[in-house]
Amino acid sequence: MREFNVLVVDDEEEFRDLTVKRLEKRGLKVLGAESGKQALEVLEHSHTDVVLLDVKMPGMDGIETLRQIRILKPLVEVVLLTGHASVDSGIEGMKLGAFDYLMKPIELEPLIEKLADAFERKRLQQEKIEQAQMKRHMAMPG
């Protein structure tokens, strides 16, 4: 499996830390953030491919954080994860361009699969952009 960078955003410390530990053990580069605000800071200063985002958090909630991420780093893929399914937030999240909307409890394997899929999309997306840039570059007369 390719190595990629994941940011786990969840206000529940136990979940966050354990998830970080387990994903790292699988060879991913993982950071944790305990709030939407912190997540945005981390995104600005370090390279992130996929964000695993809890929908229900105190302060800035998952949906709002997602909106900010789309503005800040449009290429970063976001996977929403929640224990509280709400139709509205689910639909809203998908509309805002989240990669998927997952529900707890979820085991690590399917989770990693989802994250990998998200990374794959991001990679393809990036490739396309790079190719387009390259074409433009080459088309430009020397």
Add this chain to the structure above:
Amino acid sequence: MELSNYYTKIWLRLSGAFCLLITVPMVILALVTFSNLKDAVIDKTELSIGRLIEHKKDVVSLFLEEKEDLLKILVGMYPIDFLGNQENLNTLFKAVNQAGSIVDLHVIDSSGSQLAYVGPYAKSITGKNYFDAPWFQEVLINGSHVSDVFLGFRKVPHFVVAVTDPLKSYVLRATINSETFNKLLLSAQIGPSGDSFIVNREGTLQTPSSQGQKELTVHDKTLLEHHEGTAITKTGETITATRWVKDGQWCLFVKARIEDSLGPFYQNRRNIISVIAATGISFLVLAILFSNYFLRRLELYDRKRAELGGTMVQMEKMATVGRMAAGIAHEINNPLQMITNQAGWIGELLPDEDPALVKNMDEYVKSVEQIKHHVRRAGTITHRLLGFSRKIASEKQNVQFNDLIEETISFVETEAGYNNISIIRHYAEDLPTTMADGPQLQQVFLNLINNAIDAVDQGGIIEITTATGTSNDIILEFADSGPGIKPENLKQIFDPFFTTKDPGKGTGLGLYISYDIVQKLGGSIKVENRKSGGAVFAIVLPVIKQG
């Protein structure tokens, strides 16, 4: 039983109230009318009795005056020498007594001795002297006298009229036959039990009472007070009119029994009563008919309301239960996540251990897997309960139910085939398409068919029917040849977690989810036991056109 008793009570009260409402005013009206009618009859009787007595008084007075006048003319015309002669008197008697009301004639000189007499009692009165008789003195003083009635020597009632000539030289006296006089009064009778007679001042009857009254009653006597004109009194059932005649010496009595004049009144009353009875009976019939009608409406209304109340209660219950279940599911999801995370972490670390040092390595690995397995189970429940996936995916398309059901059947056909279960389709050819959420409805059909497969034994039959409903809707029926549903379970069959299956085999969410989906699509789902055995689930969904 209890209920029909309740309705009977209402019916009784209603029709009773109607009857009272109708009969009471009618009876009051009738009674008032009767009383008025009776009063009118009495008034009329009083009026006619008054008129009658007036007339009779005139007749009696006239009769008496006539006799008096006759005698006065005689004494004025003939001197004592002429009338004192027996022969002359005889001739005269014949001349004046053509009517026969004069019994005899006396001529008496002023000293009281009889000069001449013509009449039947000649022998018994010859040689009598009347000078000391009070009536003789009265004649000499007043010029005339009319006596009370008395029984003469032959016990025949008669009375006497006597006058004297202006010189008071002699007295002419006539005895008048009372019979003639009585006849005059006879015609004064009102009704068969009426009466009319004359009494003197002392109350002695001067003429016979046609009712055989021999003397005045105590009450009659109180009427003897002297009064002017006619006095009319009513006592009990009798109206009595009195009138003084003959200068206050005699009193004329006319009596009428009210009863006698009531004939027409009774006739009237009979008519009114029969009219009232007829209307009363027709109103009674109407009241009963109306009460019946009203009661039938009431029963219908009550039943409808109960049904409506029932579905409302069911819907509310389902909504509450649904909210509660969702709330619990939400809260459980986070701990479940932690359990599976921690177990997974153990599972990941175990391979790092030295197998020689960990005695029960295999057990740990197995145990971790079991924990994860059970969390998966719990997760499946909470996810189904929250309808997570279906809510997100929900999307409406134009759906043909026949095709959709057919596709669903294909998922389970193999399993059904193993158990030798046949699925019979009764599809309506012209079933309209409708806008609905296909995948969700497929989930509903799958739940129902799976339940049916679970319910029937080997060789069971499942029947699926589609039909167009009457009010722009589609009816889908899933029937089976299984044991049906126990009546006590019918009420809770759609509740989440209601199951009769062994733990691990059924979560009791299938029907709850189906109910929820159908409800949200604007339809309804109902269950019944078929008379031919087995359960039948009926789904009604509205036909919604695209656009």
